[in-house]
Amino acid sequence: xxxxxxxxxxxxxxxxxxxxxxxxxxxxxxxxxxxxxxxxxxxxxxxxxxxxxxxxxxxxxxxxxxxxxxxxxxxxxxxxxxxxxxxxxxxxxxxxxxxxxxxxxxxxxxxxx
Amino acid sequence: xxxxxxxxxxxxxxxxxxxxxxxxxxxxxxxxxxxxxxxxxxxxxxxxxxxxxxxxxxxxxxxxxxxxxxxxxxxxxxxxxxxxxxxxxxxxxxxxxxxxxxxxxxxxxxxxxxxxxxxxxxxxxxxxxxxxxxxxxxxxxxxxxxxxxxxxxxxxxxxxxxxxxxxxxxxxxxxxxxxxxxxxxxxxxxxxxxxxxxxxxxxxxxxxxxxxxxxxxxxxxxxxxxxxxxxxxxxxxxxxxxxxxxxxxxxxxxxxxxxxxxxxxxxxxxxxxxxxxxxxxxxxxxxxxxxxxxxxxxxxxxxxxxxxxxxxxxxxxxxxxxxxxxxxxxxxxxxxxxxxxxxxxxxxxxxxxxxxxxxxxxxxxxxxxxxxxxxxxxxxxxxxxxxxxxxxxxxxxxxxxxxxxxxxxxxxxxxxxxxxxxxxxxxxxxxxxxxxxxxxxxxxxxxxxxxxxxxxxxxxxxxxxxxxxxxxxxxxxxxxxxxxxxxxxxxxxxxxxxxxxxxxxxx
Numbered sequence: 228x229x230x231x232x233x234x235x236x237x238x239x240x241x242x243x244x245x246x247x248x249x250x251x252x253x254x255x256x257x258x259x260x261x262x263x264x265x266x267x268x269x270x271x272x273x274x275x276x277x278x279x280x281x282x283x284x285x286x287x288x289x290x291x292x293x294x295x296x297x298x299x300x301x302x303x304x305x306x307x308x309x310x311x312x313x314x315x316x317x318x319x320x321x322x323x324x325x326x327x328x329x330x331x332x333x334x335x336x337x338x339x340x
Numbered sequence: 341x342x343x344x345x346x347x348x349x350x351x352x353x354x355x356x357x358x359x360x361x362x363x364x365x366x367x368x369x370x371x372x373x374x375x376x377x378x379x380x381x382x383x384x385x386x387x388x389x390x391x392x393x394x395x396x397x398x399x400x401x402x403x404x405x406x407x408x409x410x411x412x413x414x415x416x417x418x419x420x421x422x423x424x425x426x427x428x429x430x431x432x433x434x435x436x437x438x439x440x441x442x443x444x445x446x447x448x449x450x451x452x453x454x455x456x457x458x459x460x461x462x463x464x465x466x467x468x469x470x471x472x473x474x475x476x477x478x479x480x481x482x483x484x485x486x487x488x489x490x491x492x493x494x495x496x497x498x499x500x501x502x503x504x505x506x507x508x509x510x511x512x513x514x515x516x517x518x519x520x521x522x523x524x525x526x527x528x529x530x531x532x533x534x535x536x537x538x539x540x541x542x543x544x545x546x547x548x549x550x551x552x553x554x555x556x557x558x559x560x561x562x563x564x565x566x567x568x569x570x571x572x573x574x575x576x577x578x579x580x581x582x583x584x585x586x587x588x589x590x591x592x593x594x595x596x597x598x599x600x601x602x603x604x605x606x607x608x609x610x611x612x613x614x615x616x617x618x619x620x621x622x623x624x625x626x627x628x629x630x631x632x633x634x635x636x637x638x639x640x641x642x643x644x645x646x647x648x649x650x651x652x653x654x655x656x657x658x659x660x661x662x663x664x665x666x667x668x669x670x671x672x673x674x675x676x677x678x679x680x681x682x683x684x685x686x687x688x689x690x691x692x693x694x695x696x697x698x699x700x701x702x703x704x705x706x707x708x709x710x711x712x713x714x715x716x717x718x719x720x721x722x723x724x725x726x727x728x729x730x731x732x733x734x735x736x737x738x739x740x741x742x743x744x745x746x747x748x749x750x751x752x753x754x755x756x757x758x759x760x761x762x763x764x765x766x767x768x769x770x771x772x773x774x775x776x777x778x779x780x781x782x783x784x785x786x787x788x789x790x791x792x793x794x795x796x797x798x799x800x801x802x803x804x805x806x807x808x809x810x811x812x813x814x815x816x817x818x819x820x821x822x823x824x825x826x827x828x829x830x831x832x833x834x835x836x837x838x839x840x841x842x843x844x845x846x847x
Binding site: 256 | 354355356357359360363364367427447448449450451453454
């Protein structure tokens with residue numbers, strides 16, 4: 228989505244802005260929790276858990292059409308399934324960066340809690 | 341509430357999907373409830389009767405397919421429209437029809453899913469619409485995800501392993517609710533999967549077993565128990581060894597392994613019993629011979645004295661009394677020798693059915709409050725046996741049955757021919773042969789486990805002092821063994837007793 232047009236995104240799905248904002252907040256919260264799990268899995272070199280968690284992130288990102296975040300998660304999942312974790316930190320960083328952008332964009336659009 | 345309002349349940353472990361569907365469907369004038377997994381869904385369904393249920397296929401604590409099967413077996417949800425939400429629809433042909441779902445929507449961009457969700461909403465409301473075309477909606481919006489295919493292959497591999505092993509495997513949550521049971525566990529518990537899942541594991545047991553299982557689960561949770569600590573308990577008359585290990589992952593809970601040790605315990609009991617009886621038998625045989633010799637000495641001297649006097653002699657009656665008591669003692673010794681003996685005295689070819697008929701007549705005359713039912717095989721093979729000893733066996737069994745029914749009752753007698761292969765499940769090792777089987781069942785007071793394990797022991801009796809010698813069943817055991825046969829007993833307190841006797845048939 229790049230710089231996010233939240234009104235258009237809400238209209239596309241057919242939800243009110245408030246409802247769509249709530250969904251993005253849920254997405255951010257869940258992905259932050261998944262990133263922590265990912266960190267833990269990578270620290271333990273647990274490829275199975277890394278792949279499963281990346282898969283989880285990817286699914287939610289696809290639902291919300293956060294394509295770049297989904298792509299990074301997919302790449303991480305692929306690597307982990309092939310038994311490699313060398314690029315895990317890089318993909319995690321991309322996911323983190325994309326998430327930060329989503330978070331910041333949402334806050335800019337809807338500054339009050 | 342509007343009567344046309346559709347009632348919906350959404351079951352998915354991702355809060356995003358729950359939020360989206362709740363908002364979307366509420367906007368379509370639906371009443372919506374949500375659940376995060378299959379276990380929670382079953383709890384909701386105990387109080388809520390939805391028209392449509394959206395179910396995520398892959399989720400913890402009872403997955404989507406299992407949940408569908410459980411729901412479909414409940415009559416109250418026969419008409420409920422079940423819709424699968426699948427993130428793996430591309431990689432695997434989800435045969436949602438086979439587990440009772442009516443439609444399947446592939447997970448993907450929400451804007452695409454929305455269209456399919458609204459379509460199934462209309463279909464569910466239209467009672468005349470044809471359900472279950474088998475096509476997965478939204479597949480065209482997705483791309484093949486190869487890696488998920490590999491994940492699924494691994495999952496399927498473990499499913500095959502769990503389905504194949506003979507031990508029961510049950511997974512429980514940290515509050516003891518069952519969320520998975522493999523086919524072996526379902527078979528051991530003898531209840532359906534839909535009753536088993538979501539139930540409290542401790543409720544499979546009664547009384548003391550339940551308390552001990554509960555205590556074990558607490559110890560495992562507190563990590564005060566080492567992994568794989570086990571206890572023995574009973575489910576459906578099967579004796580099980582139960583081991584519990586904590587789940588070593590993010591989610592709390594435990595894995596329970598159930599091993600059926602009924603046959604192992606029976607075999608061990610049988611061995612102990614046999615060893616005990618053989619050592620008692622050796623001792624008894626030795627003593628019996630010595631006593632018999634002494635009795636013969638008393639008998640012969642008494643007989644000689646009686647021969648030298650007339651009936652009006654002052655000591656005549658006393659000597660006659662001694663003679664009678666010697667005869668009673670000899671009879672008792674004979675029973676004990678019967679238990680200890682290994683051979684048969686005078687054998688002949690005989691038919692058990694005929695002997696049963698004669699023996700039962702005697703019983704019927706003495707106990708009119710007992711009804712005897714007979715189911716005797718017309719083509720029963722003959723046996724080669726000592727008629728007197730087999731008659732003694734029959735009388736012992738009938739007398740014991742009668743004693744177990746002081747207020748009257750029923751005795752069932754059955755004979756049949758059996759092959760050694762049909763006796764394979766028995767505790768004793770059976771020689772390859774054809775056998776005749778005699779079953780004697782009463783509707784009496786039955787026996788507890790401790791009594792059952794000892795009834796063939798010499799001198800063991802449940803009767804009060806002076807009323808039983810404890811040799812009847814011991815000699816029965818010895819006679820049957822001496823004829824190359826087998827005897828076993830089944831009994832439950834309050835439920836009667838069954839003896840099964842197997843004797844080699846004549847070729």
